[in-house]
Each structure stands twice: as structure tokens, then as C-alpha cells.
Amino acid sequence: MPELPEVETVRRGLWPLLQGRRVERVSVRQSRLRWPVDEAALAAVAAGAACLGLTRRGKYLLWQLSSGWVICHLGMTGCLRVVSRDEAWEKHAHLAFLLDNQEELRFSDTRRFGAVIAVKGNPLEHPLLAALGPEPWDPLLTPSRLAQGSRGRRVPVHAFLQDAKVVAGVGNIYASEILFRVGLSPVREVGEIAEWDALLTALRRVLEEAVAQGGSTVRDFRSSDGRPGYFQQYLNVYGREGLPCPTCQTPVQRVAVRGRSAFWCPRCQG
DNA sequence: ACTGGATCCTGACTGC
């Protein structure tokens, strides 16, 4: 469940291992991911190419090479690691980029919800990214823009926050945490909300703090150096059904919002 | 236009 903070953590951990390297070739073992992996297109973009940069847009990693870009989404269980070429492929390792130093960048993904896509041109113009809403810290994302985008709509705010067209990078964990921080019920319909200023402040602060802690290790997330994140220690409600609210000790509740679990304190959040 | 449900996938877990 990598959300923006986890993807950013992967990016920061990976780039020092890729910087200055050249890709020698690409090796695909399992091409059935979210979308079929196009090995020939990957090779065209990566084989023989120099690593020029690694950036992030929402939950997508954008790897800039001298011949193009590789877009990568970790889905639910995706993992990118730089390992020695000698290391045996783990069960769900699907593809690798062999580097010029006897190491390789491996993508593994148990549930294969992830994606690895080669593009020649500007990756931001790829259909997957072109439709994305602003980054959380984009100055274009303002309380009035959120108010405008929610006017008259009845979608629950927990789902609204996870809409990548509204803001890129927020998933289930951070949606619950953001709403706890601002004291809003996850099932509040967005059209009724007036607290967009406080909500946007909470959204930015929660994500900033999570990035600073290396993301949250819930179940099996590991950064690319194998370390867990530490923000899960600071989770107030996510995954804490029945445990006391940190503010008022009322048991945290779980509610299904559009088929996803939202966690909240029925006393602090209204 | 908006909303919500189904879908993809595997492993961990629960109940019988």
C-alpha cells in the first residue's frame, strides 16, 4: 500500500544507488502486471542508457534515462531494490534492469497490481499521469479549489481525498489520518464541508511528517534499502479498530466507505 | 456529470 510518503521514501533510497550508473540490459521474467510489460519498449529506453534522474509524481516513480523514461507504480505490494546480480530471484521478482556495476534494479510485486512502463517522450504527458491532480504542495492546490471541486457533490470525503484527480498521492491510510487530524467524519459528504483550509493544512502536514519518518510500514512495506518506515508509530486511527482514540480514549471504529476501510473516532470526528 | 460497485492479484487469516 505504498502511498505518496512510501513512494517518496523509495525514491530517496534508490537514487543514490542509480546515480552515475548505466543500464546494460533488461530482463523480464513475468510480464503480466497491471498492464503487460513491453520488454522491447523497456529495452529501447533503458538498454545502454545512463541514469539521469529519479522523480515522483503522485504515487508514480519516474526514472529518467538518456534514451527515455521508465514509469513505475508499486501498486499494493510492489518493491524496487538494487541487489547483487548473484542474488537469487525471489518468487515474485518480475523484472530487472542490469546495471554496469554487477548489480541490478529488481521489481518484485506479489499481487501484480503494479506497473512498469517505458515512454520515449515526456512522462507527464502519458495518459496515466496527464489526468493526475496537483501534488499536495502545489500552490495551485488551494482551499478554494477544493471547495469548488466539491460543490454539490455527495461523495464521502474519505473517498474524495483518495481521488487522484483531486490531489495526487493520498491513499487509504493517510486519508484516515488526515480526517482524524482535522476532526471530520470519513462519511461526511464533501458538498457540506466548509473546513477546506484546515483540511488542506492537515493533508500537507500529515504527508510531510510521514515522509520525514520514511513512510509507514503496514504489513510489508520496506524502503529500497530494506528498512521499514516509522510513521506507523504515529498513526492515530488507521488499523486501530477497537483501540482507544489518542485524544479521548473512545474506541476507534472502522467503517466501509466505497468498499474501503476508513478508521475514525466517532467522538472527535463529526 | 456523478456515484458506486466490480475487477485485477496473492497471501494471511478466520471459521468450520
Next chain:
DNA sequence: TGCAGTCAGGATCCAG
């Protein structure tokens, strides 16, 4: 012990 059922959830697709 085994087996069936449920859940986890990002993003897309589709029906109403």
C-alpha cells in the same frame, strides 16, 4: 489438517 471464504486496496472500467 484441510478447505472455503474474506479481506487487503490503487486505479480503471462500466452501469445506472
